[in-house]
Amino acid sequence: MIPNVFVSSTIDDLHHLRDAVRDTIQEDLAYNPVMSEYGDVGYLPHISVQDSCYVSLRKCQIVIVFLGKRYGSVSPNGFSVTHNEFREARASGIPTIAFVDQEVLTFKKVFDSQKSDTIPPVFPGMEAPEKTFRFIQEIIDAGTNNAIIAFGKVSEARGHLKRQLASMFGELLSSRYDPIKAEIKDILSEVITLRHELSKNQAVDYRLLTATRFLLDDKHKYYRDFIEYTVGPIETAVEQLLKAKTFEEFARLARTEIKVVPDDNNQGIQLRDLMEGGDMIFAHSGMGMPSAPGERSSTTYYICFRGNRAMLNRAALEKLSWHHEQLRLKVGSRPEPN
Structure with missing residues (x-):
């Protein structure tokens, strides 16, 4: 079976990154990328657009999350679409790989170090920075599958993605053919x-x-x-x-x-x-x-x-x-x- 890879992020500000990642998944790795802007999500008539994305996500074997300076549009439950997709993947037991813009991680360190009674600093280019920082912290605080991979350039993100998927594939082969682990x-x-x-x-x-x-x-x-x-x-x-x-x-x-x-x-x-x-x-x-x-x-x-x-x-x-x-x-x- 060829893996389906769901790519979750804001779209308008990261479209160049998403296009490059799609090429990596589809051309370099021969996997199936699932991305809404390419028509990979089937919008079902009896449920909402967001729920249709969840249906497609649950059919995937891995979810890739990219976080930039925009938190994204907020859903009725108070979380962004990307944040909800990440939570859906976790609840469904689907492995996730989280990539975060290096500058955003630097901003988060500044945010984390400030005292509660001080005036919050300005983070240039960021939309709803506190929500983005809480999202990142939620990933970090998870007991497992909680790595954060920083990237500064599109080429870095592509290289990191290839290595991460190769590592997961190697681990899968190791565990799949180890008869001892199957009986533990x-x-x-x-x-x-x-x-x-x-x-x-x-x-x-x-x-x-x-x-x-x-x-x-x-x-x-x-x-x-x-x-x-x-x-x-x-x-x-x-x-x-x-x-x-x-x-x-x-x-x-x-x-x-x-x-x-x-x-x-x-x-x-x-x-x-x-x-x-x-x-x-x-x-x-x-x-x-x-x-x-x-x-x-x-x-x-x-x-x-x-x-x-x-x-x-x-x-x-x-x-x-x-x-x-x-x-x-x-x-x-x-x-x-x-």
């Missing part, structure tokens, strides 16, 4: 289950093994993060998960208060602002994944913790409930041992 998660899940059962001097419950394998799957990382924050290690939480018929019941067993905050009022805006301001102990956000029934692909989900209270929007609750339902189905699909 199964072995880890068995070790966790055995450790749990031996500590209680019980026979192995294969439902625990199935549940542990489910939680170790990266497709359920969002759910696993919630569990590990509220209860602790997987082996500690798995019994409560198996007892709970619904996600809400699990939250009660975990002694976590769930408060749903609507998106369409001031509370939703306040919740997002609290997350961005770092006021919460733990925060998780991203674009809604279409694999969870009831979610809209363009819906952003939020979840924040303070103590034993979790504040989240409806999309996040639906997402967590869907994961719990899938766990119940997975465990229930295997008979208990005699």
Whole structure:
């Protein structure tokens, strides 16, 4: 299969860069570039232009993000189109490569070093600099896939892109043909289950093994993060998960208060602002994944913790409930041992 590469950036100010990158992807590497201005995005009649871009993005194997001096037009959720596309890629588990104009990175260092009570400096040529700097910081703060690649010239960006894609391809080949790596998660899940059962001097419950394998799957990382924050290690939480018929019941067993905050009022805006301001102990956000029934692909989900209270929007609750339902189905699909 030839990879599809989605290119995300503002267009008018970076059109020369985008044209050059398209040549690199298409001519030099023989991959399929997906770029809206070239008609690579199919605009579907029943959804918005932005949602159509998300549909095309989710069909890609990698997303390239370029950040220049313009933040870009802002969507109804308060983020730019490029920012939303980046979040959609992360939520969908698609690898991203982030390139940032070298001068913008220099401006960010100045911005980060200034004191809060001083007059903000002027950054020539930049539109909404604080939003751009927060976008860059969001990439940096991610636990993985958080590299920032600086570029000053188009030729530099093209060279860096080739090397990054070559590195990812090499890693893919290495992991694809390593039979040991393919079994690591199964072995880890068995070790966790055995450790749990031996500590209680019980026979192995294969439902625990199935549940542990489910939680170790990266497709359920969002759910696993919630569990590990509220209860602790997987082996500690798995019994409560198996007892709970619904996600809400699990939250009660975990002694976590769930408060749903609507998106369409001031509370939703306040919740997002609290997350961005770092006021919460733990925060998780991203674009809604279409694999969870009831979610809209363009819906952003939020979840924040303070103590034993979790504040989240409806999309996040639906997402967590869907994961719990899938766990119940997975465990229930295997008979208990005699």
